[in-house]
Every structure is written in structure tokens, then in C-alpha cells.
Amino acid sequence: MKKVDLPCLKKYLDRAKKRLAKIALRFRQNSGEDFPEWQKALLVVFVLNLFLVPALDSYYSTKPQPPYAPLASKLPLKQISPAEQLRLDTDRVLHDFGIQLRWIEERGTARIVRVPRGMNAALLQQKLMECLRENDATVQRSQRNAKEFSYALNEQTLGTIRVLPESTAPKARGKIAIVIDDFGHHDNAAVAKFINLSFPITYAIIPGLPHSQALARKLARLHKTVIAHMPMEAMEKQVETNGYELRVGMSSEEIRRRARKAMALLSNAVGMNNHMGSRATQDESLLQALFEELRLAGWFFLDSRTIETTKAYTLAKSNGLEAALNDTFLDSVEELEAVRKKVWRLAEIAEQRGTAIGIGHQYPATLQALQEIVPVLQQRGFEFITLEQLLRPHVQAAPLQPQPSLARRNG
Numbered sequence: 001m002k003k004v005d006l007p008c009l010k011k012y013l014d015r016a017k018k019r020l021a022k023i024a025l026r027f028r029q030n031s032g033e034d035f036p037e038w039q040k041a042l043l044v045v046f047v048l049n050l051f052l053v054p055a056l057d058s059y060y061s062t063k064p065q066p067p068y069a070p071l072a073s074k075l076p077l078k079q080i081s082p083a084e085q086l087r088l089d090t091d092r093v094l095h096d097f098g099i100q101l102r103w104i105e106e107r108g109t110a111r112i113v114r115v116p117r118g119m120n121a122a123l124l125q126q127k128l129m130e131c132l133r134e135n136d137a138t139v140q141r142s143q144r145n146a147k148e149f150s151y152a153l154n155e156q157t158l159g160t161i162r163v164l165p166e167s168t169a170p171k172a173r174g175k176i177a178i179v180i181d182d183f184g185h186h187d188n189a190a191v192a193k194f195i196n197l198s199f200p201i202t203y204a205i206i207p208g209l210p211h212s213q214a215l216a217r218k219l220a221r222l223h224k225t226v227i228a229h230m231p232m233e234a235m236e237k238q239v240e241t242n243g244y245e246l247r248v249g250m251s252s253e254e255i256r257r258r259a260r261k262a263m264a265l266l267s268n269a270v271g272m273n274n275h276m277g278s279r280a281t282q283d284e285s286l287l288q289a290l291f292e293e294l295r296l297a298g299w300f301f302l303d304s305r306t307i308e309t310t311k312a313y314t315l316a317k318s319n320g321l322e323a324a325l326n327d328t329f330l331d332s333v334e335e336l337e338a339v340r341k342k343v344w345r346l347a348e349i350a351e352q353r354g355t356a357i358g359i360g361h362q363y364p365a366t367l368q369a370l371q372e373i374v375p376v377l378q379q380r381g382f383e384f385i386t387l388e389q390l391l392r393p394h395v396q397a398a399p400l401q402p403q404p405s406l407a408r409r410n411g
Contacts (some may be wrong), residue, residue: 083158086135086151090161093131097124098375109159114166116379121165125149128161173381174350177202177390178370179273179302179326179359181229184209191215193367195222199374202387204229204359206275207262208242220268225386227302228262228269230290232277235307239276246280252289259293270388273302273326273359274312281312291319300391302326304359322391330360330369339369347377355390 080088094104094113105112115121125147129139132151137158142148148162180194183205194201195218203219205212206229219226231245239245244262246255263269272294280286281303294301300322303313316323327349330342342358350356360366374384389395 082135082153086132086137086153086158089131089135090128093127094124097127099124109157110162111159112162112164114164116166118378119165121147121163125161125163128163174347174353175355175383175385175390176346176350176377177324177355177357177385177387178330179204179227179357179387180366181273181275181304181359181361182206183215183229183362184212187211187215187218190362190364194362195219195224197370199378199384200225200386200389201384202227204273204275205266205269206231206240206244207265208240208244213265216266216268225388226266226269227271227273227387228266228299229275230259230262230272230277231275232280232286234276234280235278237276246277246286246290248279248283248286250286252285255286255289256293259290263293263297263299269299271300271302271322271391274304274306276306277304277312278307278310281307281310284311284315287312287315288319291316291321295319295321300324300388302357302387324357324387324391326359327356328358330358331363331366334363334365336365336368339363339365340373343369343373343377347382350382357387357390 098119099113099115103114103116105114113124115124129149132139136153138152138155140150140152142150142160145162147164148160150157150160152158178201180201181204183191183203184207194203202225203215204227205216208231216226231239231242233239233245233247244258246258262272274281291301294316301312301316302324303310303316303326305313305326313323313325328342328346330346331339332342333339339360346356346358360370378384386395
């Protein structure tokens with residue numbers, strides 16, 4: 001161990017002693033008294049620290065450090081063989097295509113990939129073969145089975161892959177209707193993403209907003225199902241005040257007039273659900289006037305169930321309307337993992353009861369959860385339909401027409 005540099009340390013202590021003497025002299029000149037002993041001791045410690053710490057820091061900072069051995073020499077990386085690289089690349093193609101592990105059967109060097117209905121087995125086979133050829137492998141189709149091919153590297157056969165499309169349709173496990181609320185505020189890229197979903201949903205548009213009527217007409221041209229998302233008085237939150245809101249205490253004539261105005265504005269709609277409305281859906285006189293107009297127009301009603309004591313669903317049925325009751329709000333917690341759990345919960349309800357209805361909003365988390373989970377549920381036999389198809393089974397599904405991408409919550 002290196003010895004302490006005593007001359008250097010002595011120099012720092014001498015400087016500390018001189019500094020202490022100056023402080024003591026100044027104190028006597030000002031007060032005419034000498035330091036008490038305890039103050040002298042405290043001052044000595046303070047001054048020693050003031051000079052000793054920099055001295056020790058200077059000493060140890062000049063001490064040479066031992067060299068470090070390179071880590072790489074102790075942790076050699078395993079080299080991946082060309083055959084292993086081919087396997088990794090083909091596994092990646094299967095994963096990106098949406099193939100699950102349980103659909104793949106291993107038989108020695110042979111893999112049998114079962115492709116569910118709705119997936120293009122021929123396209124998957126083509127992508128696998130292209131991947132192998134890009135990695136300098138030789139691909140040979142089987143003469144006995146067009147769905148099977150082998151691959152080799154340096155004239156050594158490494159394995160075979162057979163892509164088998166499932167010939168039987170998956171067992172039906174329930175029907176699910178997704179309703180997305182609060183359309184009409186904007187017509188932008190976020191709205192376009194919901195319009196371009198690959199499965200049917202129902203679009204609930206609030207009447208009287210800047211884009212309500214134009215968006216309803218656009219959705220009608222695309223054969224999408226539209227309902228009016230009628231503003232109704234809530235217990236706590238403030239509902240829109242745009243001449244369409246329904247409030248407790250309004251006359252029956254005013255309620256019916258506003259309902260007719262909303263129907264005229266959204267003439268392509270086929271039904272209605274409540275926007276907010278935790279107070280209004282408990283008021284029988286308000287609901288009675290509203291449902292008389294809906295019955296005359298041939299519209300159905302979805303009770304969003306923004307409060308457990310709602311009377312809307314029961315009263316709509318007693319008035320002869322086609323009516324439904326919301327099972328869950330998908331995004332009452334606007335976080336991706338929470339929305340995912342709600343979508344899976346909706347599937348459980350559909351499997352137990354045969355049908356299920358879920359309401360969501362135009363949140364990024366809602367969009368991502370639906371894009372992730374709905375294709376999986378479809379492969380498992382769940383059918384996604386519009387709210388109109390659920391209430392009117394004779395209505396046929398419209399062909400999906402995805403469009404190019406374009407550049408809140410209940411109460």
C-alpha cells in the first residue's frame with residue numbers, strides 16, 4: 001500500500017492552525033473575551049475538515065487504478081449455425097402471419113402447420129418458401145402433396161413443412177356487438193382508424209356536433225351501422241347544450257320535438273343509445289315520450305346503462321321497442337391492459353349467454369386492444385356483428401370496405 005505523503009499533510013495542518021489562530025484573534029478583538037473550550041474544540045474539528053478532506057481527495061485521486069480485463073474474453077458468444085438461423089427465420093414468418101404455437105405439430109424434422117379458416121394458407125406457404133430462398137436454401141415441393149415442401153442447405157435436407165388449411169369451420173362460441181361512442185367531434189385520422197377496422201362495429205354519433213351529419217352520411221356510403229348517441233341529463237357531469245339534450249322536467253312535446261330533430265339530422269341511423277343520462281334514464285315520463293317517437297320511426301334503443309338503477313331498457317321493451325342492454329364499458333379505465341381484460345371479459349359473457357354488447361370510445365388503447373384481440377376471438381369461433389344484426393337477425397352483414405387512412409366517456 002502506498003505511504004501517506006507526510007510533508008504534504010503537515011503543510012495542510014499548519015495552514016489550518018494559522019487559520020484557527022486568526023479566527024481566535026478576531027473574536028478577542030471584537031468581544032474582548034477568549035473562546036470557551038467547547039467552541040475551540042468545535043472550531044478545530046471544522047477547520048481540520050476544511051483542509052484535511054481536500055488533501056485526502058487529492059492524494060487518492062492520483063493513485064493509479066488497476067487495469068480491468070475485457071469482459072468479452074470471459075463470455076464467449078455462441079455462434080448460430082446456418083440451419084438454426086433458417087429455423088429462426090421461418091419461426092418469425094409464422095409468428096408475423098399470426099400462427100400460434102398450438103397450431104404447429106413437430107414430427108422430427110417435419111413441421112405441420114394447421115391454418116384456421118379465414119387465413120390464406122397458400123400465401124403463408126409462399127412466404128415461407130421466399131424466406132428460405134432468401135437465406136440461400138434450396139426449396140423443393142413435394143410431388144405427392146402440393147401443400148408440403150422440403151428445404152436443404154449445401155445439398156443437405158434439413159426438414160419439411162406442410163401447410164394444412166382447416167377444412168371445418170370453428171365451433172360458434174357467441175356473438176359480440178361493439179359500439180363506439182362519441183363520434184361527431186372530429187373527422188380525422190383517429191376516426192378513420194375506427195372506420196377502417198377489419199370487423200364490423202356500430203358507430204354512435206352525437207347529434208348537433210360539427211361533423212355529426214357529414215360523418216353519418218360518409219358511414220352510410222360505406223355501409224356502416226350508425227345510431228344516434230342522444231345527449232341526456234346526468235347526475236353529476238354536464239351534458240352538451242346544443243338543442244338536442246333531453247333533461248328531466250322538459251315537456252313531452254319538447255322531448256319528442258328534439259328526438260325528431262335528431263332523427264332528421266342523422267337520417268341514416270337505425271337506432272339510439274343514451275349519451276350520459278344517469279338522471280334521465282331513471283325518469284319514466286321523459287323516457288315514455290322519447291320511446292313513443294322511436295317506435296313511430298322504427299328505431300331500436302340501446303340502454304348504455306350509465307347507472308345501475310336505469311329504467312330505460314325495461315320501459316323500452318314494455319313500449320314494444322327492439323331494445324338491448326350494455327354489458328360493459330370497455331374503457332372505463334383508459335389503459336391498454338385494462339381494456340384488454342374487458343374485451344376478454346366480453347368474450348366470456350358471449351360464450352356463457354350467446355350474445356354480448358360492449359361500449360367503447362375513440363381512445364388509442366381501445367383501438368389497439370380491439371385490433372389485437374378481435375382477430376384471435378374470431379379464429380376461436382366468436383362472431384362480431386353490428387348492434388342492428390344482434391337485434392334484427394334477419395339483417396345481412398354488409399361487405400367491409402376499408403378506406404385509405406385520413407390525415408370521452410359516459411356519465
